[in-house]
Amino acid sequence: MDENARQNATMMRWRLGSFSMWARSISVSVLFVSAAGLAAASCGGGEGTCDAAAVTAELEAAMPGDVVTLPSCRFEAALSVPRGVTLRGTSESVVVGPSDGPAITLTSDASTASVIEGVHIEGHHTGVRVVGDGEAELRTVVIEVVTGVGLDVASTGTTHVEGATITGGVTEETRDDSRWLRVTSSDAATHGVIATAGDLRIASSTITGFAWLGLALGSGTGSTPSDLDVTVRDTTIGRGLGVGLTSRAESLVLDHVTIEDVWTGVRGWPSYCGFIEAGRVDSDALTLTGCDGYGLVQIAGEAAHDALAIDGTGDVGLWIGASVAATVRGPNAHVRDTAFSAITAVDATSVTLEDVDIATVRAVRRTVLVRGAIEIGDGLELVGSPFTLRNVSIAGAERLGLLLDASASFSADDLTGVTITSEGAGLGAILGTIDRSAEDATLASRPGWDVGITRSGAAITNDAAFSGTLPAIVAPGPPSTGDVLGVIAPMY
Numbered sequence: 001m002d003e004n005a006r007q008n009a010t011m012m013r014w015r016l017g018s019f020s021m022w023a024r025s026i027s028v029s030v031l032f033v034s035a036a037g038l039a040a041a042s043c044g045g046g047e048g049t050c051d052a053a054a055v056t057a058e059l060e061a062a063m064p065g066d067v068v069t070l071p072s073c074r075f076e077a078a079l080s081v082p083r084g085v086t087l088r089g090t091s092e093s094v095v096v097g098p099s100d101g102p103a104i105t106l107t108s109d110a111s112t113a114s115v116i117e118g119v120h121i122e123g124h125h126t127g128v129r130v131v132g133d134g135e136a137e138l139r140t141v142v143i144e145v146v147t148g149v150g151l152d153v154a155s156t157g158t159t160h161v162e163g164a165t166i167t168g169g170v171t172e173e174t175r176d177d178s179r180w181l182r183v184t185s186s187d188a189a190t191h192g193v194i195a196t197a198g199d200l201r202i203a204s205s206t207i208t209g210f211a212w213l214g215l216a217l218g219s220g221t222g223s224t225p226s227d228l229d230v231t232v233r234d235t236t237i238g239r240g241l242g243v244g245l246t247s248r249a250e251s252l253v254l255d256h257v258t259i260e261d262v263w264t265g266v267r268g269w270p271s272y273c274g275f276i277e278a279g280r281v282d283s284d285a286l287t288l289t290g291c292d293g294y295g296l297v298q299i300a301g302e303a304a305h306d307a308l309a310i311d312g313t314g315d316v317g318l319w320i321g322a323s324v325a326a327t328v329r330g331p332n333a334h335v336r337d338t339a340f341s342a343i344t345a346v347d348a349t350s351v352t353l354e355d356v357d358i359a360t361v362r363a364v365r366r367t368v369l370v371r372g373a374i375e376i377g378d379g380l381e382l383v384g385s386p387f388t389l390r391n392v393s394i395a396g397a398e399r400l401g402l403l404l405d406a407s408a409s410f411s412a413d414d415l416t417g418v419t420i421t422s423e424g425a426g427l428g429a430i431l432g433t434i435d436r437s438a439e440d441a442t443l444a445s446r447p448g449w450d451v452g453i454t455r456s457g458a459a460i461t462n463d464a465a466f467s468g469t470l471p472a473i474v475a476p477g478p479p480s481t482g483d484v485l486g487v488i489a490p491m492y
Helices: 003-023 028-033 035-041 053-061 459-465 481-485
Strands: 067-069 074-076 079-081 086-088 094-096 102-108 114-117 120-123 126-132 135-139 142-145 148-153 158-162 165-167 189-195 198-203 206-208 213-217 226-233 236-241 243-247 249-255 258-263 272-276 280-284 287-291 294-298 302-306 309-313 318-320 325-346 350-362 364-367 373-383 387-397 400-405 418-422 427-435 440-443 453-457 469-471
Touching: 053 067, 053 079, 079 086, 079 114, 094 102, 102 114, 102 120, 102 135, 120 126, 120 148, 126 135, 126 142, 142 148, 148 165, 165 189, 189 198, 189 206, 206 213, 213 226, 213 236, 236 243, 243 258, 258 272, 272 287, 287 294, 294 309, 294 325, 325 364, 325 387, 350 373, 373 387, 373 469, 387 400, 400 418, 418 427, 418 459, 427 453, 427 459, 427 469, 453 459
Parallel strands: 067 086, 074 094, 079 102, 086 114, 094 120, 102 126, 114 135, 120 142, 126 148, 135 158, 142 165, 148 189, 158 198, 165 206, 189 213, 198 226, 206 236, 213 243, 226 249, 236 258, 243 272, 249 280, 258 287, 272 294, 280 302, 287 309, 294 318, 302 325, 309 325, 318 325, 325 350, 325 373, 350 387, 373 400, 387 418, 400 427, 418 453
Antiparallel strands: 364 373, 427 440, 440 469
16 A cells, blocks of 8 residues: 555544544434435445435435535435436446436426536436426436436426437447347337427537437427427437437537437338438538438428538438428538438428539439339439529439429529539439329420539430430338337337
8 A cells, every 4th residue: 555545544534533423422413414425435435236315315405506426336216306406426426227217307497507417327217307497407427228218308498418428238239139129118228318398408428329219309290390499519329220310399400410320220111310300400510421221301391401411321311301491501511422312302392502512322222102112323303392503513323413303493593513423324414304103204305404514424425315214202201201200209
Protein backbone atom coordinates (compact mmCIF):
# COMPACT_ATOMS: atom_id res chain seq x y z
CA MET A 1 0.00 0.00 0.00
CA ASP A 2 1.49 3.37 -1.02
CA GLU A 3 1.53 6.48 1.16
CA ASN A 4 -1.60 8.04 -0.42
CA ALA A 5 -3.59 4.84 0.07
CA ARG A 6 -2.49 4.60 3.75
CA GLN A 7 -3.47 8.22 4.33
CA ASN A 8 -6.85 7.67 2.71
CA ALA A 9 -7.48 4.54 4.76
CA THR A 10 -6.50 6.34 7.99
CA MET A 11 -8.75 9.27 7.13
CA MET A 12 -11.67 6.94 6.42
CA ARG A 13 -11.24 5.12 9.76
CA TRP A 14 -11.11 8.48 11.54
CA ARG A 15 -14.25 9.67 9.77
CA LEU A 16 -16.14 6.46 10.51
CA GLY A 17 -15.09 6.58 14.14
CA SER A 18 -16.12 10.21 14.46
CA PHE A 19 -19.38 9.47 12.68
CA SER A 20 -20.14 6.62 15.09
CA MET A 21 -19.65 8.81 18.20
CA TRP A 22 -21.65 11.66 16.60
CA ALA A 23 -24.47 9.35 15.59
CA ARG A 24 -25.06 8.17 19.14
CA SER A 25 -25.75 11.74 20.21
CA ILE A 26 -28.33 12.76 17.63
CA SER A 27 -32.02 12.05 17.26
CA VAL A 28 -33.55 9.03 15.52
CA SER A 29 -35.04 11.26 12.83
CA VAL A 30 -31.64 12.57 11.72
CA LEU A 31 -30.26 9.03 11.68
CA PHE A 32 -33.11 8.06 9.33
CA VAL A 33 -32.34 10.84 6.84
CA SER A 34 -28.64 9.85 6.88
CA ALA A 35 -29.29 6.19 6.10
CA ALA A 36 -28.25 6.55 2.47
CA GLY A 37 -24.78 7.62 3.55
CA LEU A 38 -24.48 4.52 5.77
CA ALA A 39 -25.54 2.37 2.82
CA ALA A 40 -22.80 3.90 0.71
CA ALA A 41 -20.19 3.04 3.32
CA SER A 42 -21.34 -0.58 3.56
CA CYS A 43 -21.43 -1.49 -0.15
CA GLY A 44 -17.79 -2.33 -0.66
CA GLY A 45 -17.11 -0.11 -3.69
CA GLY A 46 -19.85 -1.45 -5.94
CA GLU A 47 -19.73 -5.14 -4.93
CA GLY A 48 -23.03 -6.85 -4.16
CA THR A 49 -26.56 -5.49 -4.01
CA CYS A 50 -27.58 -2.73 -1.62
CA ASP A 51 -30.82 -2.22 0.20
CA ALA A 52 -32.73 0.49 -1.64
CA ALA A 53 -34.97 1.41 1.28
CA ALA A 54 -32.70 4.21 2.50
CA VAL A 55 -32.42 5.84 -0.92
CA THR A 56 -36.16 5.49 -1.45
CA ALA A 57 -36.80 7.20 1.87
CA GLU A 58 -34.38 10.02 1.05
CA LEU A 59 -36.07 10.61 -2.31
CA GLU A 60 -39.48 10.69 -0.68
CA ALA A 61 -38.27 13.31 1.80
CA ALA A 62 -36.40 15.42 -0.76
CA MET A 63 -37.55 18.90 -1.68
CA PRO A 64 -37.05 20.85 -4.96
CA GLY A 65 -33.38 21.75 -5.31
CA ASP A 66 -32.14 18.80 -3.23
CA VAL A 67 -29.53 16.35 -4.54
CA VAL A 68 -29.72 12.67 -3.65
CA THR A 69 -26.52 10.70 -4.37
CA LEU A 70 -26.63 6.98 -4.98
CA PRO A 71 -24.12 4.74 -3.20
CA SER A 72 -21.57 2.86 -5.30
CA CYS A 73 -23.39 -0.44 -5.67
CA ARG A 74 -26.30 -2.18 -7.40
CA PHE A 75 -29.90 -1.48 -6.46
CA GLU A 76 -32.76 -3.72 -7.43
CA ALA A 77 -35.48 -1.13 -7.14
CA ALA A 78 -38.04 1.09 -8.75
CA LEU A 79 -36.99 4.61 -7.78
CA SER A 80 -39.14 7.73 -8.09
CA VAL A 81 -37.46 11.12 -8.40
CA PRO A 82 -39.84 13.90 -7.22
CA ARG A 83 -40.31 17.29 -8.85
CA GLY A 84 -37.22 19.50 -8.80
CA VAL A 85 -34.91 16.85 -7.27
CA THR A 86 -31.59 15.65 -8.69
CA LEU A 87 -30.63 11.97 -8.52
CA ARG A 88 -26.87 11.69 -8.96
CA GLY A 89 -24.96 8.48 -9.50
CA THR A 90 -21.37 7.51 -8.85
CA SER A 91 -19.14 5.62 -11.26
CA GLU A 92 -20.28 2.29 -9.80
CA SER A 93 -23.92 2.86 -8.88
CA VAL A 94 -26.38 0.76 -10.90
CA VAL A 95 -30.17 0.77 -10.68
CA VAL A 96 -31.70 -2.52 -11.78
CA GLY A 97 -35.35 -2.09 -12.66
CA PRO A 98 -38.26 -4.49 -12.08
CA SER A 99 -39.95 -6.53 -14.80
CA ASP A 100 -43.26 -4.71 -14.47
CA GLY A 101 -42.35 -1.01 -14.60
CA PRO A 102 -39.66 1.67 -14.90
CA ALA A 103 -36.37 1.43 -13.07
CA ILE A 104 -36.62 5.19 -12.45
CA THR A 105 -39.63 7.49 -12.78
CA LEU A 106 -38.65 11.14 -13.17
CA THR A 107 -41.35 13.74 -12.51
CA SER A 108 -40.62 17.04 -14.25
CA ASP A 109 -41.11 20.39 -12.53
CA ALA A 110 -42.12 23.82 -13.84
CA SER A 111 -39.81 25.85 -11.58
CA THR A 112 -36.75 23.65 -10.87
CA ALA A 113 -35.53 21.01 -13.33
CA SER A 114 -35.78 17.41 -12.19
CA VAL A 115 -32.50 15.66 -13.02
CA ILE A 116 -30.96 12.22 -13.36
CA GLU A 117 -27.19 12.52 -13.69
CA GLY A 118 -24.45 9.94 -14.10
CA VAL A 119 -26.66 6.97 -13.26
CA HIS A 120 -26.23 3.52 -14.79
CA ILE A 121 -29.60 1.85 -15.33
CA GLU A 122 -30.43 -1.71 -16.26
CA GLY A 123 -33.96 -1.85 -17.64
CA HIS A 124 -36.12 -4.99 -17.62
CA HIS A 125 -39.33 -3.23 -18.65
CA THR A 126 -38.53 0.50 -18.95
CA GLY A 127 -35.26 2.16 -18.07
CA VAL A 128 -36.53 5.68 -17.34
CA ARG A 129 -40.04 7.09 -17.61
CA VAL A 130 -40.48 10.88 -17.59
CA VAL A 131 -43.83 12.27 -16.48
CA GLY A 132 -45.17 15.69 -15.43
CA ASP A 133 -45.47 19.04 -17.16
CA GLY A 134 -42.20 20.87 -16.46
CA GLU A 135 -38.44 20.58 -17.02
CA ALA A 136 -36.58 17.29 -16.85
CA GLU A 137 -32.94 16.50 -17.61
CA LEU A 138 -31.03 13.28 -18.17
CA ARG A 139 -27.27 13.87 -18.20
CA THR A 140 -24.62 11.26 -19.00
CA VAL A 141 -26.93 8.40 -18.14
CA VAL A 142 -26.26 4.86 -19.32
CA ILE A 143 -29.35 2.75 -19.95
CA GLU A 144 -28.77 -0.90 -20.79
CA VAL A 145 -32.07 -2.41 -21.87
CA VAL A 146 -32.53 -6.12 -21.29
CA THR A 147 -36.22 -6.15 -22.20
CA GLY A 148 -38.69 -3.42 -23.11
CA VAL A 149 -37.98 0.28 -23.63
CA GLY A 150 -34.98 2.44 -22.76
CA LEU A 151 -36.53 5.88 -22.26
CA ASP A 152 -40.26 6.60 -22.26
CA VAL A 153 -41.02 10.35 -22.38
CA ALA A 154 -44.64 10.84 -21.36
CA SER A 155 -44.13 14.38 -20.03
CA THR A 156 -45.95 17.31 -21.61
CA GLY A 157 -43.12 19.61 -20.59
CA THR A 158 -39.53 19.80 -21.89
CA THR A 159 -37.16 16.87 -21.55
CA HIS A 160 -33.41 17.33 -22.17
CA VAL A 161 -31.22 14.29 -22.84
CA GLU A 162 -27.49 14.95 -23.11
CA GLY A 163 -24.57 12.56 -23.30
CA ALA A 164 -26.79 9.50 -22.91
CA THR A 165 -25.94 5.97 -23.99
CA ILE A 166 -29.03 3.83 -24.57
CA THR A 167 -28.35 0.30 -25.82
CA GLY A 168 -30.30 -2.87 -26.55
CA GLY A 169 -29.20 -6.43 -27.20
CA VAL A 170 -28.93 -6.53 -31.01
CA THR A 171 -25.39 -6.64 -32.37
CA GLU A 172 -23.83 -7.19 -35.78
CA GLU A 173 -23.03 -10.76 -34.74
CA THR A 174 -26.63 -11.54 -33.65
CA ARG A 175 -28.62 -9.52 -36.20
CA ASP A 176 -29.68 -12.58 -38.22
CA ASP A 177 -30.69 -14.72 -35.24
CA SER A 178 -34.12 -16.34 -35.47
CA ARG A 179 -34.91 -15.10 -31.95
CA TRP A 180 -35.73 -11.65 -33.39
CA LEU A 181 -38.45 -13.02 -35.70
CA ARG A 182 -41.41 -12.69 -33.32
CA VAL A 183 -39.86 -10.70 -30.52
CA THR A 184 -41.96 -8.63 -28.07
CA SER A 185 -41.07 -6.10 -25.38
CA SER A 186 -41.44 -8.75 -22.72
CA ASP A 187 -38.53 -10.82 -23.98
CA ALA A 188 -36.15 -8.39 -25.72
CA ALA A 189 -35.07 -4.76 -25.87
CA THR A 190 -37.38 -3.47 -28.60
CA HIS A 191 -37.50 0.37 -28.42
CA GLY A 192 -34.75 2.81 -27.51
CA VAL A 193 -36.64 6.07 -26.93
CA ILE A 194 -40.38 6.74 -27.13
CA ALA A 195 -41.84 10.26 -26.89
CA THR A 196 -45.50 11.16 -27.33
CA ALA A 197 -45.96 14.82 -26.32
CA GLY A 198 -44.22 17.98 -25.14
CA ASP A 199 -40.71 18.98 -26.19
CA LEU A 200 -37.79 16.57 -26.45
CA ARG A 201 -34.17 17.69 -26.85
CA ILE A 202 -31.49 15.05 -27.42
CA ALA A 203 -27.80 15.93 -27.79
CA SER A 204 -24.50 14.04 -28.01
CA SER A 205 -26.09 10.67 -27.39
CA THR A 206 -26.22 7.15 -28.87
CA ILE A 207 -29.32 4.97 -29.28
CA THR A 208 -28.34 1.58 -30.66
CA GLY A 209 -29.06 -2.15 -30.63
CA PHE A 210 -32.86 -2.37 -30.56
CA ALA A 211 -34.96 -5.14 -32.08
CA TRP A 212 -37.75 -2.93 -33.46
CA LEU A 213 -37.14 0.78 -33.30
CA GLY A 214 -34.41 3.15 -32.11
CA LEU A 215 -36.23 6.49 -31.76
CA ALA A 216 -40.06 6.61 -31.94
CA LEU A 217 -41.63 10.07 -31.96
CA GLY A 218 -45.37 10.70 -31.68
CA SER A 219 -48.38 8.45 -31.41
CA GLY A 220 -51.44 7.46 -33.42
CA THR A 221 -51.76 7.13 -37.18
CA GLY A 222 -52.76 9.34 -40.08
CA SER A 223 -51.52 12.60 -41.55
CA THR A 224 -52.27 14.75 -38.47
CA PRO A 225 -49.02 15.10 -36.48
CA SER A 226 -48.70 14.61 -32.73
CA ASP A 227 -48.32 17.60 -30.41
CA LEU A 228 -44.59 17.00 -30.06
CA ASP A 229 -41.54 19.10 -30.90
CA VAL A 230 -38.19 17.31 -31.13
CA THR A 231 -34.61 18.43 -31.69
CA VAL A 232 -31.81 15.87 -32.03
CA ARG A 233 -28.18 17.00 -32.34
CA ASP A 234 -24.83 15.21 -32.67
CA THR A 235 -26.44 11.85 -32.05
CA THR A 236 -26.06 8.36 -33.52
CA ILE A 237 -29.05 6.04 -33.95
CA GLY A 238 -29.21 2.54 -35.35
CA ARG A 239 -27.12 -0.63 -35.29
CA GLY A 240 -30.34 -2.50 -34.74
CA LEU A 241 -33.28 -4.08 -36.53
CA GLY A 242 -36.45 -2.70 -38.09
CA VAL A 243 -36.49 1.10 -38.05
CA GLY A 244 -33.87 3.57 -36.91
CA LEU A 245 -36.16 6.58 -36.48
CA THR A 246 -39.88 7.10 -37.02
CA SER A 247 -41.74 10.35 -36.46
CA ARG A 248 -45.21 11.82 -36.25
CA ALA A 249 -43.89 14.86 -34.38
CA GLU A 250 -45.29 18.23 -35.37
CA SER A 251 -41.72 19.49 -35.68
CA LEU A 252 -38.54 17.42 -35.94
CA VAL A 253 -35.06 18.98 -36.24
CA LEU A 254 -32.11 16.70 -37.00
CA ASP A 255 -28.75 18.45 -36.71
CA HIS A 256 -25.65 16.36 -37.50
CA VAL A 257 -27.49 13.13 -36.80
CA THR A 258 -26.27 9.77 -38.10
CA ILE A 259 -28.59 6.81 -38.63
CA GLU A 260 -26.47 3.79 -39.46
CA ASP A 261 -26.58 0.02 -39.87
CA VAL A 262 -30.32 -0.62 -39.66
CA TRP A 263 -30.69 -4.29 -40.49
CA THR A 264 -33.58 -6.31 -41.87
CA GLY A 265 -32.55 -9.59 -40.25
CA VAL A 266 -34.83 -12.59 -40.82
CA ARG A 267 -38.11 -10.66 -41.00
CA GLY A 268 -40.31 -10.58 -44.07
CA TRP A 269 -40.47 -6.79 -44.43
CA PRO A 270 -37.52 -4.51 -45.15
CA SER A 271 -35.88 -2.19 -42.67
CA TYR A 272 -35.94 1.62 -42.72
CA CYS A 273 -33.26 4.02 -41.56
CA GLY A 274 -35.92 6.74 -41.26
CA PHE A 275 -39.69 6.81 -41.64
CA ILE A 276 -41.62 10.11 -41.38
CA GLU A 277 -45.36 9.53 -41.19
CA ALA A 278 -46.48 13.13 -40.59
CA GLY A 279 -45.30 16.59 -39.51
CA ARG A 280 -42.34 18.69 -40.59
CA VAL A 281 -38.70 17.59 -40.57
CA ASP A 282 -35.72 19.95 -40.96
CA SER A 283 -32.27 18.45 -41.16
CA ASP A 284 -28.71 19.70 -41.43
CA ALA A 285 -25.98 17.17 -42.26
CA LEU A 286 -28.26 14.19 -41.71
CA THR A 287 -26.34 11.02 -42.64
CA LEU A 288 -27.96 7.67 -43.41
CA THR A 289 -25.63 4.78 -44.12
CA GLY A 290 -25.75 1.01 -44.15
CA CYS A 291 -29.54 0.67 -44.46
CA ASP A 292 -30.43 -2.90 -45.44
CA GLY A 293 -33.79 -1.69 -46.78
CA TYR A 294 -34.96 1.89 -47.33
CA GLY A 295 -33.05 5.04 -46.49
CA LEU A 296 -35.56 7.79 -45.67
CA VAL A 297 -39.29 7.53 -46.44
CA GLN A 298 -41.78 10.35 -45.83
CA ILE A 299 -45.45 9.75 -46.60
CA ALA A 300 -46.97 13.05 -45.38
CA GLY A 301 -45.92 16.51 -44.19
CA GLU A 302 -43.00 18.76 -45.12
CA ALA A 303 -39.24 18.32 -45.35
CA ALA A 304 -36.19 20.56 -45.76
CA HIS A 305 -32.83 18.77 -45.86
CA ASP A 306 -29.51 20.62 -46.04
CA ALA A 307 -26.42 18.54 -46.83
CA LEU A 308 -28.36 15.27 -46.71
CA ALA A 309 -26.08 12.25 -47.23
CA ILE A 310 -27.53 8.81 -48.02
CA ASP A 311 -25.01 6.03 -48.71
CA GLY A 312 -25.56 2.32 -49.11
CA THR A 313 -29.22 1.26 -49.07
CA GLY A 314 -30.78 -2.00 -50.21
CA ASP A 315 -33.82 -0.22 -51.62
CA VAL A 316 -34.96 3.34 -52.43
CA GLY A 317 -32.68 5.95 -50.86
CA LEU A 318 -35.26 8.75 -50.48
CA TRP A 319 -38.99 8.17 -51.06
CA ILE A 320 -41.23 11.26 -51.07
CA GLY A 321 -44.92 10.44 -50.78
CA ALA A 322 -48.22 12.05 -51.63
CA SER A 323 -48.80 15.62 -50.43
CA VAL A 324 -45.22 15.99 -49.19
CA ALA A 325 -43.41 19.26 -49.89
CA ALA A 326 -39.72 18.37 -49.89
CA THR A 327 -36.49 20.28 -50.47
CA VAL A 328 -33.01 18.74 -50.62
CA ARG A 329 -30.03 21.04 -51.17
CA GLY A 330 -26.27 21.13 -50.77
CA PRO A 331 -23.55 21.60 -49.95
CA ASN A 332 -22.43 18.01 -50.48
CA ALA A 333 -25.97 16.63 -50.61
CA HIS A 334 -25.92 13.19 -52.20
CA VAL A 335 -27.65 9.83 -52.59
CA ARG A 336 -25.21 7.08 -53.55
CA ASP A 337 -25.00 3.31 -53.80
CA THR A 338 -28.72 2.56 -53.61
CA ALA A 339 -31.05 0.05 -55.29
CA PHE A 340 -34.28 0.30 -57.32
CA SER A 341 -34.26 4.12 -57.17
CA ALA A 342 -32.08 6.73 -55.52
CA ILE A 343 -34.94 9.25 -55.16
CA THR A 344 -38.62 8.61 -55.90
CA ALA A 345 -41.51 11.07 -55.56
CA VAL A 346 -45.13 10.17 -56.33
CA ASP A 347 -47.90 12.79 -56.11
CA ALA A 348 -45.78 15.05 -53.91
CA THR A 349 -46.88 18.66 -53.40
CA SER A 350 -43.47 19.83 -54.59
CA VAL A 351 -39.92 18.51 -54.94
CA THR A 352 -36.90 20.83 -55.03
CA LEU A 353 -33.39 19.44 -55.53
CA GLU A 354 -30.49 21.85 -55.59
CA ASP A 355 -26.79 20.96 -55.66
CA VAL A 356 -27.49 17.25 -55.28
CA ASP A 357 -25.34 14.36 -56.51
CA ILE A 358 -26.94 10.99 -57.34
CA ALA A 359 -24.63 8.09 -58.14
CA THR A 360 -24.61 4.31 -58.51
CA VAL A 361 -28.09 2.80 -58.52
CA ARG A 362 -28.37 -0.97 -58.83
CA ALA A 363 -31.19 -2.49 -60.89
CA VAL A 364 -33.21 -4.95 -58.76
CA ARG A 365 -36.61 -6.63 -58.98
CA ARG A 366 -39.30 -5.45 -56.57
CA THR A 367 -43.06 -5.76 -56.21
CA VAL A 368 -44.57 -2.31 -55.57
CA LEU A 369 -48.30 -2.50 -56.38
CA VAL A 370 -50.28 -5.22 -58.21
CA ARG A 371 -48.42 -5.61 -61.50
CA GLY A 372 -45.90 -8.04 -60.08
CA ALA A 373 -42.17 -7.68 -59.80
CA ILE A 374 -40.59 -4.95 -61.91
CA GLU A 375 -36.89 -4.37 -62.43
CA ILE A 376 -35.79 -0.79 -61.92
CA GLY A 377 -32.48 0.91 -61.30
CA ASP A 378 -33.23 4.63 -61.64
CA GLY A 379 -31.55 7.73 -60.33
CA LEU A 380 -34.62 9.95 -60.01
CA GLU A 381 -38.33 9.26 -60.66
CA LEU A 382 -40.80 12.14 -60.40
CA VAL A 383 -44.41 11.05 -60.96
CA GLY A 384 -47.34 13.46 -60.50
CA SER A 385 -45.03 15.81 -58.62
CA PRO A 386 -44.20 19.46 -59.48
CA PHE A 387 -40.45 19.90 -59.33
CA THR A 388 -37.44 22.19 -59.52
CA LEU A 389 -34.04 20.68 -60.34
CA ARG A 390 -30.95 22.89 -60.15
CA ASN A 391 -27.37 21.65 -60.41
CA VAL A 392 -28.31 17.99 -60.09
CA SER A 393 -25.82 15.35 -61.21
CA ILE A 394 -26.93 11.78 -61.95
CA ALA A 395 -24.45 9.04 -62.86
CA GLY A 396 -24.25 5.27 -62.71
CA ALA A 397 -27.97 4.43 -62.72
CA GLU A 398 -28.16 0.98 -64.30
CA ARG A 399 -31.52 1.47 -66.02
CA LEU A 400 -32.39 5.17 -66.20
CA GLY A 401 -31.03 8.43 -64.85
CA LEU A 402 -34.21 10.56 -64.80
CA LEU A 403 -37.89 9.79 -65.42
CA LEU A 404 -40.28 12.78 -65.58
CA ASP A 405 -44.06 12.64 -65.75
CA ALA A 406 -45.37 14.39 -68.86
CA SER A 407 -48.60 15.28 -67.06
CA ALA A 408 -46.74 17.41 -64.51
CA SER A 409 -46.66 21.14 -65.21
CA PHE A 410 -43.10 22.38 -65.60
CA SER A 411 -41.04 24.75 -67.73
CA ALA A 412 -37.47 24.88 -68.93
CA ASP A 413 -36.65 27.07 -65.91
CA ASP A 414 -37.46 24.13 -63.63
CA LEU A 415 -34.58 22.11 -65.12
CA THR A 416 -31.25 23.96 -64.93
CA GLY A 417 -27.75 22.56 -64.69
CA VAL A 418 -28.88 18.89 -64.75
CA THR A 419 -26.19 16.48 -65.95
CA ILE A 420 -26.81 12.79 -66.61
CA THR A 421 -24.17 10.19 -67.44
CA SER A 422 -24.95 6.57 -68.25
CA GLU A 423 -23.04 3.50 -69.37
CA GLY A 424 -23.87 0.36 -71.33
CA ALA A 425 -27.63 0.08 -71.95
CA GLY A 426 -28.48 2.73 -69.38
CA LEU A 427 -30.83 5.53 -70.44
CA GLY A 428 -30.33 9.16 -69.50
CA ALA A 429 -33.50 11.28 -69.22
CA ILE A 430 -36.96 10.25 -70.39
CA LEU A 431 -40.23 12.21 -70.44
CA GLY A 432 -43.06 9.70 -70.16
CA THR A 433 -46.83 9.49 -70.12
CA ILE A 434 -47.63 7.55 -66.94
CA ASP A 435 -50.25 4.80 -66.96
CA ARG A 436 -51.13 4.27 -63.29
CA SER A 437 -53.01 0.99 -63.92
CA ALA A 438 -50.27 -0.57 -66.00
CA GLU A 439 -47.55 0.93 -63.80
CA ASP A 440 -45.49 2.06 -66.75
CA ALA A 441 -44.35 5.11 -68.70
CA THR A 442 -44.61 5.57 -72.48
CA LEU A 443 -42.25 7.96 -74.23
CA ALA A 444 -43.90 11.38 -74.66
CA SER A 445 -43.00 14.06 -77.16
CA ARG A 446 -42.56 17.67 -76.05
CA PRO A 447 -40.00 19.67 -77.99
CA GLY A 448 -37.49 21.52 -75.84
CA TRP A 449 -38.48 19.91 -72.55
CA ASP A 450 -34.88 18.82 -71.86
CA VAL A 451 -33.05 22.04 -72.74
CA GLY A 452 -31.74 22.23 -69.15
CA ILE A 453 -30.29 18.70 -69.28
CA THR A 454 -26.79 17.74 -70.44
CA ARG A 455 -26.39 14.08 -71.39
CA SER A 456 -23.05 12.29 -71.62
CA GLY A 457 -21.74 8.78 -72.12
CA ALA A 458 -24.17 6.18 -73.42
CA ALA A 459 -27.15 8.41 -72.54
CA ILE A 460 -26.70 10.40 -75.75
CA THR A 461 -27.24 7.50 -78.15
CA ASN A 462 -29.50 5.37 -75.92
CA ASP A 463 -32.03 8.15 -75.38
CA ALA A 464 -32.15 9.01 -79.06
CA ALA A 465 -32.89 5.39 -79.94
CA PHE A 466 -35.49 4.72 -77.25
CA SER A 467 -39.15 4.50 -78.31
CA GLY A 468 -40.87 2.03 -76.00
CA THR A 469 -42.31 1.84 -72.49
CA LEU A 470 -40.72 1.48 -69.08
CA PRO A 471 -42.03 0.09 -65.79
CA ALA A 472 -42.56 3.03 -63.41
CA ILE A 473 -43.05 3.51 -59.68
CA VAL A 474 -46.57 4.89 -59.18
CA ALA A 475 -47.09 4.10 -55.47
CA PRO A 476 -46.90 6.97 -52.94
CA GLY A 477 -45.01 4.78 -50.48
CA PRO A 478 -43.39 1.37 -50.04
CA PRO A 479 -45.66 -1.68 -49.82
CA SER A 480 -44.32 -2.45 -46.32
CA THR A 481 -45.59 0.81 -44.78
CA GLY A 482 -48.22 -1.00 -42.71
CA ASP A 483 -45.58 -3.23 -41.17
CA VAL A 484 -43.60 -0.18 -40.05
CA LEU A 485 -46.61 1.46 -38.40
CA GLY A 486 -47.22 -1.74 -36.46
CA VAL A 487 -43.88 -1.53 -34.60
CA ILE A 488 -44.10 2.05 -33.37
CA ALA A 489 -45.90 1.32 -30.09
CA PRO A 490 -44.41 -1.32 -27.79
CA MET A 491 -46.60 -4.11 -26.48
CA TYR A 492 -46.19 -5.73 -23.07
